[in-house]
Amino acid sequence: MRNALGNILGGIQLAEIAVPVAKETGELCGLGGTHLPFDAATLNKLYPTHDDYVGKVTTVSNALVKAGFLLKDDATQTIDRAKRSIYGMQLTCGPLCADVRQFPSNPSSMLLANQTEYLVIKDGMSLVKIADEATKLIAEGYTDTAKTKAKFTAAAAKLDAYIARTKELRASANMPPETELLLVNQATTLRDLLKK
Numbered sequence: 001m002r003n004a005l006g007n008i009l010g011g012i013q014l015a016e017i018a019v020p021v022a023k024e025t026g027e028l029c030g031l032g033g034t035h036l037p038f039d040a041a042t043l044n045k046l047y048p049t050h051d052d053y054v055g056k057v058t059t060v061s062n063a064l065v066k067a068g069f070l071l072k073d074d075a076t077q078t079i080d081r082a083k084r085s086i087y088g089m090q091l092t093c094g095p096l097c098a099d100v101r102q103f104p105s106n107p108s109s110m111l112l113a114n115q116t117e118y119l120v121i122k123d124g125m126s127l128v129k130i131a132d133e134a135t136k137l138i139a140e141g142y143t144d145t146a147k148t149k150a151k152f153t154a155a156a157a158k159l160d161a162y163i164a165r166t167k168e169l170r171a172s173a174n175m176p177p178e179t180e181l182l183l184v185n186q187a188t189t190l191r192d193l194l195k196k
Contacts, residue, residue: 005038012069015078019056020046021087022099037099040092053088054079081117084132091139096152096193107190109135109155112162116183122174127165127183134158138194152194159191 001009006023017024021043023036038046047053061078064070070078086093099110113131116124134155141151163184170180 005042006036012064013060014064014070015057015060015082018060019053019082021085035099037093043087044090047088048090050086050088053085054082057082084129086136086139089136089139090143091136092142093135093139094142096190097135097138097142104186104189107186107193109138109159109190112183112186112190115186119175119179119183121169121179123169123172124174127162127169130158130162130165131187134162134190156191156194159187159194162187163191 003009005020006025007017007020008024020038022038023034025034025036047056058079061070061075065072065075086097093110095106095108097109098106099108099114100106109131113128113135116127116131121127137151137155137158141148141155144151166175166180166183166187169175170177
């Protein structure tokens with residue numbers, strides 16, 4: 001059974017399901033699942049403020065820790081991700097920032113941030129924060145079309161900073177060369193799309 005938003009009912013519900021930003025299913029990809037982000041109107045109705053979104057994620061995560069279903073470190077990571085997010089800011093996240101599909105078919109700042117965090121790079125959270133800053137700028141550009149060019153240019157500059165920081169981390173032996181190549185290529189692809 002599914003709720004009105006299309007997400008599963010029952011079981012142990014992590015914040016990603018209990019405080020959803022997307023429909024999560026196994027419809028199109030049985031092993032990895034499918035993540036279909038909600039449109040801006042739905043997100044803005046669910047989370048009128050950023051504090052509201054972060055508060056709901058915090059409440060769910062802390063309850064799961066208390067119940068013994070989530071480790072404290074995992075709850076902290078989930079809450080930190082919510083704090084860095086744009087949810088509840090009344091922004092529109094278009095294709096260059098939305099977490100839809102995967103690179104290279106859909107380059108986006110959220111995917112870049114998620115992949116960077118997933119790779120668990122020493123000092124890599126500095127990269128994640130830069131990608132999150134780019135996401136906010138891109139969403140602001142989609143939301144206020146009079147400022148799209150300026151916001152996208154600022155986001156492209158953030159991606160230049162991401163690329164430079166990736167090279168610094170590689171130089172200090174915090175990641176293998178293939179990881180540097182992957183992240184730099186993805187950031188460059190996204191940056192170049194923002195400059196068009």
